[in-house]
Amino acid sequence: MIDKTIANVIATGSDGNCEIYHGTIAVDMGISFAKIKPYVNQLQLVLLSHQHTDHFNIKTIKRLASERPTLRFGCGAWLAPLLSDIKNVDVYELNKWYDYGAFKVCIGKSYHDVDNCFFRIEKKGYKIFRATDTAHLEGIEAKDYDIFAIEHNYDEDTVYQIIERQESQGKFAHQKRSINSHLSEQQARDFIFKNRKETSEVIRLHESKTV
Numbered sequence: 001m002i003d004k005t006i007a008n009v010i011a012t013g014s015d016g017n018c019e020i021y022h023g024t025i026a027v028d029m030g031i032s033f034a035k036i037k038p039y040v041n042q043l044q045l046v047l048l049s050h051q052h053t054d055h056f057n058i059k060t061i062k063r064l065a066s067e068r069p070t071l072r073f074g075c076g077a078w079l080a081p082l083l084s085d086i087k088n089v090d091v092y093e094l095n096k097w098y099d100y101g102a103f104k105v106c107i108g109k110s111y112h113d114v115d116n117c118f119f120r121i122e123k124k125g126y127k128i129f130r131a132t133d134t135a136h137l138e139g140i141e142a143k144d145y146d147i148f149a150i151e152h153n154y155d156e157d158t159v160y161q162i163i164e165r166q167e168s169q170g171k172f173a174h175q176k177r178s179i180n181s182h183l184s185e186q187q188a189r190d191f192i193f194k195n196r197k198e199t200s201e202v203i204r205l206h207e208s209k210t211v
Contacts, residue, residue, distance in 0.1 A: 002201050007128070007147055010035055012205045017055045017132065019149060019203075022103065022123050027130055027149075030055040033063045040068060047105065048075040050116035050133065051082060061086065074098070076107055078115035110134035113181045129195075132206045135181050137191045148192050149203040153182035182206065 010018040016031040024044040029036065030053060046064065049055055056079070064071060065086045073083060074090045083089045092098060094117070097106045103123035110116040111134045118131035120142070129142035132151040142148065183206075192202055 002147065002203065006126075007149065007203055008039075009203065009205070010039070012132075013207065014054055016057070017206065019130070019205075021121055021128055021130075022126075025103065025105075025121060027119055027121075028055040028132075029061050029064070030057050031060060032057070033060045036060065036064070040064065043068065043071055044102075045072045045074055045100065045105070047107075047119055048073060048079055048083075049110070049119070050112060050114050051079060052114065052133070055133070056082070058082065072100075074105060074107075076115065076117050108140060111136055111181075130205075131183070133181065134183055136187060137183065140191075142191075142195045144197040145195060145200060147201050147203060148196065149205055150188045150192065151183040151206040152185045152188045152204045153206050154208050155185045157186075 005023050006021065008020045010020060011031050012019070017028045018031045018036060019027050020039055021027065023042050026036070026043055026046045028049055029046055046061070061073070062085065065073070069087070072088045072090060073086055074092055075083065076094070077091055080089065080091050090098065092107045094107060094109055097104050103121060106120040107117040108120070110118050110131060116133055118129070118134065118140070121128040121130070127145040128147040128149065129145045130149040131137060134151065192200070
């Protein structure tokens, strides 16, 4: 079990996403203010990946900015127009490190159906790699990271059976979209295997509820 002072998953999945790392760095804000309220006073930075509402709840983001005027927000250029009413927004370039003193962060390109990014977070030599909503992680490395917080969205061995069952029942099979825009269990495992060290820990994010 990972210490919640290091990594605390507030919500993950299609209903909303938000984790807090080192007690002070939130990644994504796709939740209600009520869910983040207990942690608001400790936050120093909110990192935002992409515009989908389960990762980007603008009502909650504006409330955070209002209640914590010194709170900083970090994102890629694609989200900057959506945050034009928010103060203290740091717009990052891909693959460039940004030093906040106590910690530093870096974003890299993810492969979703809208512009998106993964995050690298380092604090006192402790390294976290966080990625959700991406079709693959090809060409990306995170050697010897301490935590891999990675999407395990669907199982390649069963996803086509699930699609067939859903459609035979007249239901919409969202798994068709997942195949082209989300990371599979097998892809996540392979990435972790290639990059982990003996003491690395894994946080499974954005798992599908459909079995």
